[in-house]
Amino acid sequence: MSKHFDYIIIGSGQAGTPLSTAFAKAGKKTALIERAHVGGCCVNEGCTPTKTMIASGRVAYLARRGQDYGVHTPSDGIAAKTLEGNSQNEVSVDMAKVRERKRNIVTDSRSFVDSKTIKVKMGDGKEETITGDVICINTGERPASPNLSGIETVPKERIRDSTSIMELGEVPSHLLVVGGGYIGLEFGQLFRRLGAEVTIIQRGKHLMPREDPDITSALLEIVREDGITVHLEAAAHSASYASGQIHISIKAPTGDLNLSGSHILFASGRVPNVESLNLPAAGIKFDGKKGYILCNDKLETNVPGIYALGDVKGPPAFTHISYDDFRILQTNLITNSSNPSAKPATITDRLVPYVAYTDPQLGHVGLHEYEARTKYPNATIKTAKMPMNYVARALETDESRGLMKAVINADTGMILGFSCLGVEGGEVMAIVQTAMMGNLRWEVLRDAVWAHPSLAESLNNLWGFLE
Known part of the structure; x- marks a missing residue:
């Protein structure tokens, strides 16, 4: 005998977990199915652990820069008054402690039988069949498997992805990073700061190819300044x-180059977790090339009563987008359920912000310049670019690399x-995002009174570079 539920959520990520709670609070009989751990990638393998480790890397970076701020430790071996040159302090990194801190902060199968029935393999190996009126898929993504001739000859402990790299108990002597996107750069800079030599291999012409070329050029200069070797194209x-x-x-x-390193990080792609779902049995359509589940602007698949949320439906693959997907289904399936005439929530024209946690951060919201010129071919598109060394607060903290x-x-x-x-950069971006959400003209930011000294007051001066 199968158990029947009003709602079944497959995957407890940043959409599935709060959605299951919302359904339950609304008095609906709800089942939440999770293969590994509650919270999904963000809490367990993504945002929380990576940003925890990046914080450790930044402490190492600042410790080496102590002399730049006139701060000296007993290990300097010289007194402040007799300081000569600008050599960096040597910093010892306890990688096991970095890993322990990450672990402390972050404290197998299921498939469709048909469009209403799911077979679940329990933790004890037994199988259980459940049915549901509405099924929501929030199974997320995982790192793509390395596709490189000869990689099978390399010991498995030397091959890492964005999850396993965080379990290293020692700093690599030389980390080879395949992929110059957000993941590759965050980890590349992190391990460089922890003491590793780092080489990034990027197939495209630019790092972070989604960004405008002037932004990626500045980013390239920064990572090379940090001592990271980068090979483009x-x-x-x-x-x-x-x-x-x-x-x-x-x-x-x-020409052809031969590189050597102690470890290799594959950071060049992710794939959706759909292979164990048996989507054809439920008649669910998906991208035949990459496997992403296809859905409309209300997150509905082609099968009535089945929805897809988060990364499993394709980019943009951000935690906050997954959480907003939860908001959309909560609105449409719970809040509006008693009012069929209510306007449904959709993802149409959703303003998408994101932050890459390089140092300095790269925060972005809305359209890039190339996207704006494509979307509005008949409009007068202008840009304002200002170096961060024009920002008083950035100069005061000696953190003036980059631009806005x-x-x-x-x-x-x-x-x-x-x-x-x-x-x-993410916090400055959020100020501008708020203005965009309120449909404020750019002049409002230019003419606002911002506290001094603050990073926000740069939004007074940015517009002087408008052209």
């Missing part, structure tokens, strides 16, 4: 292992997009 085509080292052959614009950039429609005065590659 480079593709790894084979690997081998000898004498305790990983050897990689890459094709680059300058706004994209506006000069015909309407509306802000279409904003990027801040700078100290607390």
Whole structure:
């Protein structure tokens, strides 16, 4: 005999967990199915643990820069008054302690039988069949498996992805990073600060290829300044292992290169967790190439009563987007259930912010310049770009690397997009996002009275660079 539920949620990520609670509070009989751990990728393998480790990396970075601020420790071996040169302090990193701190902060199968029935493999190996009136899929993504000739010759403990890299008990002597996107850069900079040599291999012409070229150029300068080697337009085509080292052959614009390192991080893609769901049995349509579940702007699949939330439906793959997906279904399935004439919540024209936790941070919201010019071909698109070394607060804290950039429609005065590659770039971005949500013209930010000294007051001066 199968158990019947009003609602079944597969996956307890940032959408599925609060959605199951909302259904239960609404008096609905609800089942939440999770293969690994409650909270999904963000809490267990993504945002929380990675940003915890990045905080450790930043402490190491600031410790080495102590002399820049006139702060000296007994290990300096010299007194402040006799300081000569600008050499960095040596900092000892206890990788096991970094890992322990991460673990302390973050304290198998299920498939469709048909469109209303799910077979669940329990933790004890037994199987149970359940049915539901409404089924919500929130199974997320995982790192893509490495696809590199010869990688099977490399010891498995030397091959890492964005999850397993955080379980290292020691700092790699030389970390090879395949992929120059958000994940590759965050981990590359982190381990460089922890003491590793780092080489990034990026297939595209730019790091973080979604961003505008002027932003990525500034980012490239920053990571190279931090001592990271970057190969652009480079593709790894084979690997081998000898004498305790990983050897990689890459094709680059300058010709073939041979690189060696102690560990390799594959950070060049993620794939949706759908292979165990048996989607065809339920008639659910999905992207035949990548496997993402297809749904409309109300998160409905082609099968009535089945919805998809979060990363499993494709990009943008951000935790806050998954949480907003929860809001949409909560509105449509609970709040509006007693009022069929209510306007449904949708993802149409959803304003998408995100932050890459490089240092300095890269915060972005809305359209990039190239997107704005494509979307509004007949509009007068203007941009305002200002270096962070024009920001008083950034100079005072000696954190003046990067730039901020706004994209506006000069015909309407509306802000279409904003990027801040700078100290607390995500927080500065959020100020502009609030203005965009309120449909404020750019002049409102220019003419506002911001507290001094603050990063926000840069929004007075940014618009002087409008062109």
